[in-house]
Amino acid sequence: MMGPKQSTELAIIEAAYECIARFGPSRTSIEDVAHAAGVSRATMYRYFPGGRDELINAVATWEYHRFFLRLYEAVRDATTLEEVMERGLMHAHRAIKDHEVLQLMLRTEPKALESTLLAEPTRTQIEAFLVPYLARHELAKGVTPEAAASFLSRMVLSYMSAAGQWDLSDPDEVSRLVRAELLAGIVPPPTTLTVRQI
Numbered sequence: 001m002m003g004p005k006q007s008t009e010l011a012i013i014e015a016a017y018e019c020i021a022r023f024g025p026s027r028t029s030i031e032d033v034a035h036a037a038g039v040s041r042a043t044m045y046r047y048f049p050g051g052r053d054e055l056i057n058a059v060a061t062w063e064y065h066r067f068f069l070r071l072y073e074a075v076r077d078a079t080t081l082e083e084v085m086e087r088g089l090m091h092a093h094r095a096i097k098d099h100e101v102l103q104l105m106l107r108t109e110p111k112a113l114e115s116t117l118l119a120e121p122t123r124t125q126i127e128a129f130l131v132p133y134l135a136r137h138e139l140a141k142g143v144t145p146e147a148a149a150s151f152l153s154r155m156v157l158s159y160m161s162a163a164g165q166w167d168l169s170d171p172d173e174v175s176r177l178v179r180a181e182l183l184a185g186i187v188p189p190p191t192t193l194t195v196r197q198i
């Protein structure tokens with residue numbers, strides 16, 4: 001259960017999100033958010049002493065947390081590592097592309113999103129999700145599930161922010177990316193990954 005402080009902070013963040021969706025990040029002011037949240041300007045600065053920049057960062061962190069919760073829902077019933085990687089990359093690409101507020105922030109506040117997306121807590125969440133899948137699969141000699149999860153989390157976040165030459169809306173392209181770049185060196189060639197019987 002949330003205490004009064006957490007409840008007020010969340011109300012401010014939610015109000016800021018709505019203001020960004022309505023006005024855009026560059027036109028959203030502390031005054032706009034205070035009015036939408038029903039709090040005073042002094043209260044805004046008590047919770048976000050860094051002002052607008054701190055508030056924008058908080059909104060980015062909050063929305064990415066919700067984004068990753070939806071991502072986990074999309075892949076949690078996958079049975080193989082390949083399926084987790086392929087389904088996750090496609091879902092993330094589509095979700096970011098179709099997310100109006102994230103797109104607005106990517107255009108006008110890219111540093112806020114980049115710092116959130118590449119932050120250690122984000123990588124740690126992805127690593128923790130991947131380790132059980134890696135532990136059930138045969139890995140290349142000398143590769144541990146933890147080391148592989150660390151590498152894959154960094155690569156996944158990199159491709160989510162910049163897909164490069166790969167079309168992440170094309171299942172065949174994503175499948176080739178996963179096998180040719182992400183899992184190369186992690187799984188023993190030339191055999192494909194199979195789940196070990198537990």
